[in-house]
Amino acid sequence: MPAMPRKIILDCDPGHDDAVAILLAAATPEIELLAITTVAGNQTLEKTTLNARRICTLAGITDVPIAAGAAGPLVRDLRVAPDIHGESGMDGPTFGEPTVPVSDRHAVDLIVELVRAHPGEVTLVPVGPLTNVAAALQRDPGLAALIPEIVFMGGSTGRGNTTPLAEFNVHDDPEAAQLVLDAGIPVTMVGLNLTHQARATEAVVERIAALGTPVGDAVRDLMTFFAAMYEQVFGLTDPPVHDPCAVARVARPELVRCEDVFLAVETEGRWTSGATVVDLHGVLGHAPNAKVATELDVDGFWELVVDALATYR
Ligand code: BDR
Numbered sequence: 001m002p003a004m005p006r007k008i009i010l011d012c013d014p015g016h017d018d019a020v021a022i023l024l025a026a027a028t029p030e031i032e033l034l035a036i037t038t039v040a041g042n043q044t045l046e047k048t049t050l051n052a053r054r055i056c057t058l059a060g061i062t063d064v065p066i067a068a069g070a071a072g073p074l075v076r077d078l079r080v081a082p083d084i085h086g087e088s089g090m091d092g093p094t095f096g097e098p099t100v101p102v103s104d105r106h107a108v109d110l111i112v113e114l115v116r117a118h119p120g121e122v123t124l125v126p127v128g129p130l131t132n133v134a135a136a137l138q139r140d141p142g143l144a145a146l147i148p149e150i151v152f153m154g155g156s157t158g159r160g161n162t163t164p165l166a167e168f169n170v171h172d173d174p175e176a177a178q179l180v181l182d183a184g185i186p187v188t189m190v191g192l193n194l195t196h197q198a199r200a201t202e203a204v205v206e207r208i209a210a211l212g213t214p215v216g217d218a219v220r221d222l223m224t225f226f227a228a229m230y231e232q233v234f235g236l237t238d239p240p241v242h243d244p245c246a247v248a249r250v251a252r253p254e255l256v257r258c259e260d261v262f263l264a265v266e267t268e269g270r271w272t273s274g275a276t277v278v279d280l281h282g283v284l285g286h287a288p289n290a291k292v293a294t295e296l297d298v299d300g301f302w303e304l305v306v307d308a309l310a311t312y313r
């Protein structure tokens with residue numbers, strides 16, 4: 001365990017894989033989770049916030065503030081993903097009434113406050129549309145200089161999952177993603193090309209179910225629903241568990257190999273709006289402005305996740 005865990009804010013839109021990211025971030029010793037902030041994405045803000053409270057209540061995560069943020073993208077209309085995450089945004093398990101409260105602070109205010117309270121120490125980990133992070137940088141332009149790194153789940157070096165070339169989180173709010181890239185903060189993109197290496201195979205789900213705890217059972221049920229949707233929509237067995245990959249990169253950087261690249265977001269393309277342009281071979285001649293994740297230590301990743309899940313009793 002490192003002497004100093006890395007402070008993070010997890011900005012999310014739970015979301016099946018977001019739920020696993022929350023459970024990982026709150027339990028793994030390499031990370032100090034300062035706050036969970038929610039954004040509209042997989043479902044409406046009301047639903048994603050309720051889902052964050054549900055998962056924290058189930059797991060007994062009572063010491064991390066949950067703050068609700070943007071109800072929709074910076075300039076576009078909100079598009080949610082019930083085809084993948086169901087009407088609740090986290091269909092599958094049965095959850096009781098959440099007892100963990102939602103903060104009376106707006107997520108953007110909380111992000112600004114926490115970054116300013118710990119200058120140079122708070123890594124932002126957005127795993128939904130980047131609206132809250134972009135809004136925080138717009139609200140307080142001096143913030144960029146105080147953020148050591150943003151590690152986001154989104155984009156892809158190749159094909160998309162929402163349109164042929166665009167991944168959901170970036171497709172939902174491309175202007176926010178580009179604004180974050182333009183802020184001059186060290187950025188790491190953990191995109192579909194990486195997260196499709198983190199598949200919830202039957203063996204993985206069995207390991208999680210074998211924990212025999214309420215959290216293990218809930219994650220099993222989440223993964224079972226997620227798998228059925230991925231099969232239906234993409235014809236893919238063993239769904240990719242995207243969001244915890246970004247948390248894993250912060251917790252244990254050696255698990256996620258990255259390359260320096262020039263990265264841009266297509267905000268105007270007729271067919272490609274929301275696509276990430278990742279210049280892996282430097283053919284555009286621009287200096288690298290980001291790291292992009294390329295290779296996952298799959299066994300190490302699942303060990304990290306299962307170990308974290310096992311801490312919940
Ligand atoms: C991303 O979109 C959402 O459906 C998931 O939670 C993940 O953050 C994958 O494209």
Ligand code: CA
Pocket residue numbers: 012013014015017018042127128243
């Ligand atoms: Ca997400």
